[in-house]
Amino acid sequence: MSALAQPPHPRRQAAIDHLEALIGFDTTSAYSNRALIDHMQAYFAQLGMETVVLFDETGEKANLIASAGPHDVSGIVLSGHTDVVPANPRAWRSDPFCLTQREARLYGRGTCDMKGFAACVMAAAPELLSGELTYPLYFCFSHDEEVGCLGAPAIARHLASIETPPGLAIIGEPSEMHVVNGQKGKIAMRVTVHGEGGHSSFAPQHVNAVEYAARIIAMVGERERRYEREGPFDGDFTVPHATTLATIIEGGVATNITPDHCSFVFELRSIDQNAAQADMQALIDEIESALLPSMQTLSPQARIEWQEQFSYPAMGDATETPLFKAIEPILPSRAGKVSYGSEGGVFEVVGNIPSIILGPGSIQQAHKPDEFIEIEQIDRCLAFFDDLARWTKGASV
Structure with a gap:
C-alpha cells in the first residue's frame, strides 16, 4: 500500500468494516433497500438511539431516522442516501458489490456516492453519542435519491414536525470534505x-x-x-x-x-x-x-x-444561519457551489432546514465503473466527526 497523507485514524478500520457491509447490499434504485435499512437500524438501536423507519407506499423502500440528545434544542442532521446507480460487472475490474482495496483506494458501487459517508457515521457513532449531548443529532438515510430524491421529503416532513426541528443538515455527498454552500x-x-x-x-x-x-x-x-x-x-x-x-x-x-x-x-x-x-x-x-x-x-x-x-429544488446558501455560524469553527474550508443535485434543497424547502454538503470522496468518481474512495478521505471525515463530537458536548475544539 502506498503511503497515505496522514496517520490512520483510530476508527479507520471500523469505517472500512462498515463500508464493506454496506457495499454488500445491492441497493440499486430499482431494488429494495429494506435489508440495508434493517442492518443500520439494528446497529443504531444497539447504541441506544431512538429509531424511526418511514416506508414508501409499496413497503419495499424505507427511510431511517436515528436520533439522540435533548428534545428542546435545535440540532444537527447527518444525511445520506442508501441507493446507488446501476453497475455493469463486465465494466469493472472487481465485483462492484464486494468492497475491494487496491493500494490506498476502496472500490465498490457506492463507495463515494455515498455509502462511504454512511460508514463513517456508523464508525463515529459511539464517540458522537458518548457523554451528554448538548445538541441533538439526527442520522438520516433515505431511499431513491438517485431517481429524483423520492425518499427525502418524508424525512424532511418528519423532522419539521418534531418538538424542536433541526437547525442544520449536513448532506454527506462527496465534496472531498470541503463545505458546499449551494447546489442547483x-x-x-x-x-x-x-x-x-x-x-x-x-x-x-x-x-x-x-x-x-x-x-x-x-x-x-x-x-x-x-x-x-x-x-x-x-x-x-x-x-x-x-x-x-x-x-x-x-x-x-x-x-x-x-x-x-x-x-x-x-x-x-x-x-x-x-x-x-x-x-x-x-x-x-x-x-x-x-x-x-x-x-x-x-x-x-x-x-x-x-x-x-x-x-428537486435548488439548495440555498445556509452560511448566514444561526447553527451554521455556531458550528463554523469546526467546519473545513468552503468549495463554493455545485451543479449536481442532492437532498439539501429538499430539507430546505420541505422541512425548512438549512443545509450544506460535506462528505468524503470525489464526485468525479461517482456513477462510473470502478467507483472508489480514497482511504485518506475516510480519515478526514472521521477527524471531522471527532470535532463534531466535542462540539455537541460543548467542549472547545
Whole structure:
C-alpha cells in the first residue's frame, strides 16, 4: 500500500468494516433497500438511539431516522442516501458489490456516492453519542435519491414536525470534505410528440413525430445557449448558469413509415429554486406556440404531451444561519457551489432546514465503473466527526 497523507485514524478500520457491509447490499434504485435499512437500524438501536423507519407506499423502500440528545434544542442532521446507480460487472475490474482495496483506494458501487459517508457515521457513532449531548443529532438515510430524491421529503416532513426541528443538515455527498454552500435544482421532463403516420412516400401529408421532436430538442438546446449568454449567473457554481440537456430519445418503427410518435427526456438544472418551474413553463409555452399550429394544420389530433418525471429544488446558501455560524469553527474550508443535485434543497424547502454538503470522496468518481474512495478521505471525515463530537458536548475544539 502506498503511503497515505496522514496517520490512520483510530476508527479507520471500523469505517472500512462498515463500508464493506454496506457495499454488500445491492441497493440499486430499482431494488429494495429494506435489508440495508434493517442492518443500520439494528446497529443504531444497539447504541441506544431512538429509531424511526418511514416506508414508501409499496413497503419495499424505507427511510431511517436515528436520533439522540435533548428534545428542546435545535440540532444537527447527518444525511445520506442508501441507493446507488446501476453497475455493469463486465465494466469493472472487481465485483462492484464486494468492497475491494487496491493500494490506498476502496472500490465498490457506492463507495463515494455515498455509502462511504454512511460508514463513517456508523464508525463515529459511539464517540458522537458518548457523554451528554448538548445538541441533538439526527442520522438520516433515505431511499431513491438517485431517481429524483423520492425518499427525502418524508424525512424532511418528519423532522419539521418534531418538538424542536433541526437547525442544520449536513448532506454527506462527496465534496472531498470541503463545505458546499449551494447546489442547483433539477426538473426532468418526458416529452411525447403525437403525430400522424403513414407510408413514408406520402411524408409531406403527415405529422412526422421524430422531426418535430428534433425541432423541440433544438429549441431546448437554444434555451441552454440563451442561459449561457444571458444568465442569470452565479460565479460560485462550477457551471455558473442554468442548463438544459436532452438525454434520452426513442421513436419510429420502420424506414418506410412516417413515425406517429416520438418520446424523449430532457432536464433543466436551475440556480434559483424560485424560477425553475416558471422557466420550464415559459419554455413549454414557447415550443407549443412555435410548433403546434403547423402540426395541427396537418392533423387536428396532433399534440405534444409533457410529463414531469421528477424534480428537486435548488439548495440555498445556509452560511448566514444561526447553527451554521455556531458550528463554523469546526467546519473545513468552503468549495463554493455545485451543479449536481442532492437532498439539501429538499430539507430546505420541505422541512425548512438549512443545509450544506460535506462528505468524503470525489464526485468525479461517482456513477462510473470502478467507483472508489480514497482511504485518506475516510480519515478526514472521521477527524471531522471527532470535532463534531466535542462540539455537541460543548467542549472547545
